[in-house]
Amino acid sequence: MEVTALCIKLLTIVMMPCEHDQKVNAASLHIDPNRAQFFVYESVTFYCEGVSYCEVVRESKGKISSCKTSNKKTSTGSSCTIKDVFPADSGKYWFEAEAGERSNSVNITITAGSVILEIPALPVMEGEAVTLTCRNKTTSSQTSADFYQYGDFINNSSTGNMIIYSVSKSNEGVYKCNISGAGESAESRLIVRGFGES
Structure with a gap:
């Protein structure tokens, strides 16, 4: 007992x-x-x-x-x-x-400033499609933009959108963007969750 x-x-x-x-x-x-x-x-x-x-x-x-x-x-x-x-x-x-x-x-x-990076604030799940948008405050038209991860150039988009069609852990990190003549955005982190992670 x-x-x-x-x-x-x-x-x-x-x-x-x-x-x-x-x-x-x-x-x-x-x-x-x-x-x-x-x-x-x-x-x-x-x-x-x-x-x-x-x-x-x-x-x-x-x-x-x-x-x-x-x-x-x-x-x-x-x-x-x-x-x-x-x-x-x-x-x-x-x-x-x-x-x-x-x-x-x-x-x-x-x-x-005049430029922001539209990046999800909440974590995204692996395999999802994610769109990062470089947005100019002074215009609603599509604008060419450069995208950076951890400060390194990774992509140029004529539309200001960078699409990651199937996001993975390798895409997790700190991003920013730049629009020529308008300026650079702040840096923000993209958080990627694996299946089963909370």
């Missing part, structure tokens, strides 16, 4: 971290539009899924006060829209729920 009781006690100790991990991962963050870079005065919406209510947190600033008044309920959780973003709003964001759940995080960059 003593051995049985000891086994049950050990099993309880082993199980506790697993329950904690599930609690941490209960809240899921999505972002709309799903890109890591924005021009000033654009808006970004954070969606919290998996729990009834979340608050947006920025790594260097804490909870976003404007979200307390603009937070809206959705069918899967809640959302908060931050309007008229500025370079000072750049950074890492995540959600925290009332019960202590913490979501995944995203990094966004807001630039006062």
Whole structure:
């Protein structure tokens, strides 16, 4: 009987971290539009899924006060829209729920310049098609652009779009783009998840 009781006690100790991990991962963050870079005065919406209510947190600033008044309920959780973003709003964001759940995080960059790289803020799955777009703030027409990974030139596109038809781990990394006469974008990371990775 003593051995049985000891086994049950050990099993309880082993199980506790697993329950904690599930609690941490209960809240899921999505972002709309799903890109890591924005021009000033654009808006970004954070969606919290998996729990009834979340608050947006920025790594260097804490909870976003404007979200307390603009937070809206959705069918899967809640959302908060931050309007008229500025370079000072750049950074890492995540959600925290009332019960202590913490979501995944995203990094966004807001630039006062004329060029951004439209690159997914959320991880993409291996095998998916991914389009990176070099966008000029001053024109809506297609513009030739150069693309770089870790600072090394990798592609020139006459349309400003670079399509990776089946993304793999080798495509993961830090990207930027340049439009002649308009300027260079900031750098942002493309994160690639393998099958089975969380």
